[in-house]
Amino acid sequence: MTCQLVAVCFDASQPLRLAQFWAALLGRAVVHDVDGASLPGTDTQLGLRFVESHTERVEKNRVHLHVTSDSAADQQQTVARALALGASHLDLGQRPEEGHIVLADPEGNEFCVIEPGNNFLAGCGLLGEIACEGTRDVGLFWSAALRWPLVWEQDQETAVQSPNGGTKVAWGGPPVPPKQGRNRQRFDLAPPVHGDQQSEVERLVSLGAALIEVGEDGHVLLADPDGNEFRVLPPR
The missing domain is CATH 3.30.720 (Signal recognition particle alu RNA binding heterodimer, srp9/1)
Structure with a gap:
């Protein structure tokens, strides 16, 4: 037996508000705890947790979420639902032909609604990917740490996935921006x-x-x- 990745934890000024946003978007229930709120995962979908912190954000997040869609209409409905819940459009220099739509949640955390037909995330579920800034070495580390197979390794990019399938965790390879303070x-x-x-x-x-x-x-x-x-x- 080894450790289990149970959640991606987010610092938040209003953790319950942020948990409610993601619960509504992903169709999950909010569970309250001492430090904030969480959205428990399953064998194939990673959990999310939100804890109170008023530390000022000083750099772009090193982690963002990828939400999948089944069709063009489904993608647009997901975007519309996110905007109604308090998300906003975000321009990170993405090109229209890339297909995905970049948004920010109510506390400015970037996430993408992925276009239908994305082969890399096929079968991964609604929370398809945890996309991270990181080197090849860190992808190899997490593969060994979690004992999850390496399902992608190309051009210094890596990704791991639970043996049960579901949400992938991926690292984009260099260049990795210099780290400033603790991650949120x-x-x-x-x-x-x-x-x-x-x-x-x-x-x-x-x-x-x-x-x-x-x-x-x-x-x-x-x-x-x-x-x-x-x-x-x-x-x-």
Whole structure:
């Protein structure tokens, strides 16, 4: 057994408001917790979590979500629903022929509504991809850390996917923008059901992670080989 990627965690000034936006867009239920709110995942769809933070954003996010669509009409309906819920259009220099539509959620986090017929995300579900800035080395690290197969490796780009299928996690390769401060998104990992947190932390460090700190609630904060923070949660 190994750790499980249970959620992508977002810092948010209004975590419940942001959780409600994503719950309505993805058709999930909001679960309240001490620090904020979450949208639990499944065996094939990654969870999302939103925690309160008033740290000012100083750079473009290193992580954004890709929402899939089944048809041109479905894509337009998803975009319309997102805008009605509080999203806005975002211009990142994308070209019309690229097909996807770039939006920002109510707190400015970028996400894309992907065009129908995208072969890379076929069969991945509504939350098709967690798209990350990152090097090939960090993709290889997460493949080993999660024991998820590497389903894409080309031109320094990598992607991993659970053996059960579903949401892919991908890294776009160099150039990777210089990191400024702590990321506003991070991966939350649960230790193995029949393992222990400390052994899992030691294994991740042996794979190339760096220990940052232990939180008051018992989570362990580490950084992957690109310096991106992630947490190993305490046993439940």
